[in-house]
Amino acid sequence: MTTMKEIAERTGVSVSTVSLVLNGRDAGRVKPGIASKVRKTAEDLGYRPNPLARSLRTSKTKILGFISDEIATTPYAGRLILGAQDAARSMGYMLLTVNTNGDVELERHEISTLKQYDVDGFLYACMFDRAVDPPDSLEPLPTVLLDGTDKRGRLASIVPDEHRIGYDATRRLIEAGCRSIAYIGAGGEDLPKVSGQVIADRYPADVLREQGYLDALHEAGRETDPDLMIRVSFNRPALDAVSDLFDRKRPDGFVCFNDARAWYVYLCAAQRGLTIGRDVSVVGVDNHRLVSDTLAPELTTVDLPHYEMGYWGTLKLVSIIEHRTPDDAALPGTRSPLPDLSETNAMIHCTLLERHSVADPAR
Structure with missing residues (x-):
């Protein structure tokens, strides 16, 4: 293993000079030309610093x-x-x-x-x-x-920036010409848990994304409709809730808390003979590859x-x-x-x- 002493002998400088250069402390102490020569010699000789020695010297591992x-x-x-x-x-x-x-x-x-x-x-x-x-x-x-x-x-x-996620997703649907935009949040049995214990009645991210959705609608001069905002968990209860929203309000745009919830929108649209990307627009969140790349058409989503x-x-x-x-x-x-x-x-x-x-x- 190449040592600083060998580099010093090869370059004709002191070991302390080599140490200053190889430890990045040469600025203002060693002439640039000499420092460049030391680094080039160290590279040619395959010098590698000793982590243990460095940690003893600097108190950093x-x-x-x-x-x-x-x-x-x-x-x-x-x-x-x-x-x-x-x-x-x-x-x-x-x-x-x-x-x-x-x-x-x-x-x-x-x-x-x-x-x-x-x-x-x-x-x-x-x-x-x-x-x-x-x-x-x-x-x-x-x-x-x-x-x-x-x-x-x-x-x-x-x-x-959770608020901006909801805002950007909603703005995209407004720009696409959607007239009635729904928000599909997280709720039901899907509550924030740590070690299996429920710690809140909503995900903080869900609260902020929903507020971003509301702010984007307000900025665009749109009236907000609480009936266009639902919170769902998974499986049949979620599918039933999204299906009911389709029939009650007939939204043509959906902002979904995550990509997984966008799947229910796709299924409900298909059941009604509607085409995603033409009759109904959907934006998810996560960029969950098993969902966003698998759905047809592929899901527009906000990357976390x-x-x-x-x-x-x-x-x-x-x-x-x-x-x-x-x-x-x-x-x-x-x-x-x-x-x-x-x-x-x-x-x-x-x-x-x-x-x-x-x-x-x-x-």
Whole structure:
């Protein structure tokens, strides 16, 4: 293994000079030409820094702990973790991931275990967007919340802009010429649960998306009709409720809380001889590939930025750990633009993905 001493001998400088250059502390201390020569020699010799030695020297291990409640059981966990991993890798960090299944005692144990690995900070991920009370055991290490906000306002966080989701979806249907736009929310037996326990009578995201729907209608000078707004769970009760809405109000546009609920609109339209994308327009939320790509025609949907939340949250955490903006990170091409790292409680404007479930007024 190549050492700093070998690089120093090859370049004719001191070991301390090599150390300054390879640890990124050469600005103003080492002439640019010499620094360039040291880096080139290190690259040619295949130099790799010793993580253990570096951690002893800097008191940093470059390891981050990723803790989730029940997100590993959701279809979106992979994208969230992948975004965090990609960002960590781009900054020279490693990610250790644990899932607590919502068990408080297990969570406490896992946090303690990660601290034994001397992690530099934590990413704390929620299974759905909500206000949470993160455990005090995360302290004193820097922590960033993913898809959730801190009830006590202590920690940085990132969530989707839920209000804008409902607003953008409704505006798209207004622009498509829809005259009567319904909102299909989440309700019935589908209530927010953590570890199997109901924690609220509605999803916070549902409340905000519904308000975005109402605000878009109001901005367009449309009257709002409470009878066009329903909350459904799944299976037969949901199908019956959407079917009843079709017969009572005959809406020609639907904003759905998620892609799964759009399926009931498709089925009810087919039962009435109506064509999605011509007679009835539908916008979902999630970009759930098993739904949005499977339905015919393909569903226009708002993409939930799980990858982006994981990526931004990791960059934010590193910026807190290193007390700097990580401008050397390779920013990926993402569907939704990443917020500025100067934000503490960031919201992502989610991208609406055009497919074929919204009518074209020109046709």
